[in-house]
Amino acid sequence: MSEAKLVEFPDLGTVRIAFRNNTSRISARWKDGIVSVSAPAGMDFNEILRTIERFTPRLMSLRKDVTYRExxxxxxxxxxxxxxxxxxxxxxxxxxxxxxxxxxxxxxxxxxxxxxxxxxxxxxxxxxxxxxxxxxxxxxxxxxxxxxxxxxxxxxxxxxxxxxxxxxxxxxxxxxxxxxxxxxxxxxxxxxxxxxxxxxxxxxxxxxxxxxxxxxxxxxxxxxxxxxxxxxxxx
Missing domain, CATH: 3.30.2010.10 (Metalloproteases ("zincins"), catalytic domain)
Incomplete structure (x- = not known):
């Protein structure tokens, strides 16, 4: 696995993209308040970005922020x-x-x-x-x-x-x-x-x-x- 990249998206905020040799498709989930993406190693980066944009509506619907107040x-x-x-x-x-x-x-x-x-x-x-x-x-x-x-x-x-x-x-x-x-x-x-x-x-x-x-x-x-x-x- 190569070094992960952090990318900012207008709605999602910080997205962490990790490249993996053992996967053939892109997957995304919320983890610790940010979106964590796994992408096939060698995949065109612009295609990854476009895929994340397509995922955005569903990811936003699944967002479960933890909020703490007194x-x-x-x-x-x-x-x-x-x-x-x-x-x-x-x-x-x-x-x-x-x-x-x-x-x-x-x-x-x-x-x-x-x-x-x-x-x-x-x-x-x-x-x-x-x-x-x-x-x-x-x-x-x-x-x-x-x-x-x-x-x-x-x-x-x-x-x-x-x-x-x-x-x-x-x-x-x-x-x-x-x-x-x-x-x-x-x-x-x-x-x-x-x-x-x-x-x-x-x-x-x-x-x-x-x-x-x-x-x-x-x-x-x-x-x-x-x-x-x-x-x-x-x-």
């Missing part, structure tokens, strides 16, 4: 409060006093700056990872008991892309980022993994089991999950 974000089991601080004006600080977490942004920092957003998001994630077992697992165990399902064990895992995992031995791990989800979507992820206790593949049987565990709402909850606007910058 105030509170409430989730089941924990509330995050963002407030200003003047002790360390150029830093973002974090602390926990359950069931409340505090994100303290230095008064000299612009909360619309992408680097400040990333700092806020990182601290929120650090706090969520620390408290995830206490925030997520009691509800997961209770739901499993109500549905008469008995995983061998529960655990918390890192990572943003995989929200849950069920091993062949019946151990279920939930991603710590479920801390930032509403309860009904947390429960949907739990039901999804509980369904894997009976069917490991994503077969028709699996989806039928999952839908039954969700009281017939699996399709609705999957749509809500895909449309969910995360309060963190997912890597």
């Amino acid at each position: 105030g509170v974000m409430e989730f089941e089991g924990i509330t995050f409060e963002i407030r200003r601080q003047s002790v360390c004006p150029g830093k973002v600080l974090g602390s926990i006093m359950m069931p409340r977490a505090f994100i303290e942004v230095g008064v000299s920092l612009d909360m619309d700056d992408i680097d400040v957003k990333r700092a806020i998001s990182r601290i929120m994630c650090r706090i969520a990872l620390k408290v995830a077992d206490k925030v997520l697992l009691p509800g997961a165990r209770k739901l499993a008991a109500e549905l008469n399902r008995r995983p061998a064990e529960w655990g918390i895992m890192r990572g943003h892309s995989t929200l849950g995992r069920c091993s062949g031995s019946g151990v279920i791990h939930l991603s710590y980022v479920l801390v930032f989800m509403p309860q009904e979507l947390r429960d949907y992820i739990v039901c999804h993994e509980l369904a894997h206790l009976e069917e490991m593949s994503h077969s028709k049987r699996f989806h039928a089991i999952c839908d039954k565990l969700c009281s017939g709402r699996a399709a609705e909850l999957e749509r809500k999950l895909k449309a969910y606007r995360w309060p963190i910058i997912k890597m």
Whole structure:
């Protein structure tokens, strides 16, 4: 892969273009607040620019900016409060006093700056990872008991892309980022993994089991999950 290029577009802002030998087509997605493009190595650069322009309407419709302001974000089991601080004006600080977490942004920092957003998001994630077992697992165990399902064990895992995992031995791990989800979507992820206790593949049987565990709402909850606007910058 050759060195990436940064290009400014009127609507999209900064676009990062990476050239790859192992791809035959252009793909684009939002990552950390900017558009990240993968293009075949050797492709005409003007053609890449024209393709990105064609992609622009769809990319704009998919844009999910994270915006932080002073105030509170409430989730089941924990509330995050963002407030200003003047002790360390150029830093973002974090602390926990359950069931409340505090994100303290230095008064000299612009909360619309992408680097400040990333700092806020990182601290929120650090706090969520620390408290995830206490925030997520009691509800997961209770739901499993109500549905008469008995995983061998529960655990918390890192990572943003995989929200849950069920091993062949019946151990279920939930991603710590479920801390930032509403309860009904947390429960949907739990039901999804509980369904894997009976069917490991994503077969028709699996989806039928999952839908039954969700009281017939699996399709609705999957749509809500895909449309969910995360309060963190997912890597």
